[in-house]
Amino acid sequence: DEVSTAKNKSIEITKGINGLDKVVLSQIHGSTVELYLYGAHVTSWKNEHGEELLFVSSKAIFQPPTAIRGGIPIIFPQFSNLGPLRSHGFARNRVWTIDNNPSPFPSKTINGVFVDLLLKPTEDDLKIWPHSFEYRLRVTLGLNGDLIMTSRIRNVDTKPFNFTFAYHNYFSVSNISEVKVVGMKGLDYLDNTKNRTRFTENRDVITINSEIDRIYLSTPKKVAVLDHKKKQTITVQKDGLLDAVVWNPWEERAKTIVDLGADDYKLMVCVEAAAIGKPIILKPGKEWKVSQKLSAR
Numbered sequence: 447d448e449v450s451t452a453k454n455k456s457i458e459i460t461k462g463i464n465g466l467d468k469v470v471l472s473q474i475h476g477s478t479v480e481l482y483l484y485g486a487h488v489t490s491w492k493n494e495h496g497e498e499l500l501f502v503s504s505k506a507i508f509q510p511p512t513a514i515r516g517g518i519p520i521i522f523p524q525f526s527n528l529g530p531l532r533s534h535g536f537a538r539n540r541v542w543t544i545d546n547n548p549s550p551f552p553s554k555t556i557n558g559v560f561v562d563l564l565l566k567p568t569e570d571d572l573k574i575w576p577h578s579f580e581y582r583l584r585v586t587l588g589l590n591g592d593l594i595m596t597s598r599i600r601n602v603d604t605k606p607f608n609f610t611f612a613y614h615n616y617f618s619v620s621n622i623s624e625v626k627v628v629g630m631k632g633l634d635y636l637d638n639t640k641n642r643t644r645f646t647e648n649r650d651v652i653t654i655n656s657e658i659d660r661i662y663l664s665t666p667k668k669v670a671v672l673d674h675k676k677k678q679t680i681t682v683q684k685d686g687l688l689d690a691v692v693w694n695p696w697e698e699r700a701k702t703i704v705d706l707g708a709d710d711y712k713l714m715v716c717v718e719a720a721a722i723g724k725p726i727i728l729k730p731g732k733e734w735k736v737s738q739k740l741s742a743r
């Protein structure tokens with residue numbers, strides 16, 4: 447019964463693959479989240495039945511400076527090649543620290559178990575991106591198994607800076623042919639496979655049977671991934687993040703990605719909560735606060 451199966455919620459700091467530091471959050475009904483300090487990278491999110499909801503590549507490389515292929519990379523301060531930095535910026539390639547003394551941040555999630563991580567630029571980072579910032583990430587596993595990620599990015603410099611951002615969610619799917627992405631009808635998108643030409647989506651439901659790489663602009667707060675075979679819906683609820691990226695490399699492009707198994711593209715879809723279309727301009731002393739909540743039902 448309910449009482450005898452309930453465990454205590456817990457947070458455990460342990461070693462993951464290749465001895466990298468990993469945090470494991472566990473909830474009383476059995477759901478779990480795992481994240482690496484390397485990249486503040488969530489690599490696992492399981493429901494109370496122990497079913498994995500995120501995709502991680504069978505060939506993922508858990509070795510800095512390579513970003514982990516799968517899970518939830520944090521894309522900051524640059525999405526893709528939209529600026530002078532390497533693809534997707536550097537937050538996913540840095541070792542974050544645990545913030546044991548986070549600045550005041552009331553947890554709205556009752557009975558959530560959470561960890562706070564912190565990233566500040568090093569001298570070398572300031573050479574490639576000369577802007578002082580403090581990035582605080584709170585990762586919360588709710589009592590009901592929801593995964594909530596809240597980002598607070600503060601400009602501690604003397605000049606404004608601009609950036610783009612994404613929670614680059616890789617979801618696990620039974621087969622890409624079973625997947626429907628909903629919430630984009632009537633929206634404009636930039637097609638990354640066509641030099642970011644702007645088009646308008648006219649489908650109610652997006653099905654995927656070839657390479658897709660699109661930045662949907664100003665989407666509703668909720669977008670969803672339906673998996674017919676799993677009888678599962680994953681909802682991405684965004685707060686402060688206007689855009690949503692949908693990506694699947696499909697067969698040919700997948701072959702060019704060294705850390706993606708040949709057939710892995712069938713088992714994943716990326717639906718990312720992002721701020722790309724209108725880059726964020728942050729003034730000195732100001733903080734930008736956004737979040738996403740992932741639910742699987």
Ligand SMILES: O=P(O)(O)OC[C@H]1O[C@H](O)[C@H](O)[C@@H](O)[C@@H]1O
Binds near residue numbers: 659
């Ligand atoms: O290979 P990565 O740098 O991790 O990028 C993986 C993918 O991320 C996003 O979804 C972009 O829209 C894609 O254009 C890119 O290919």
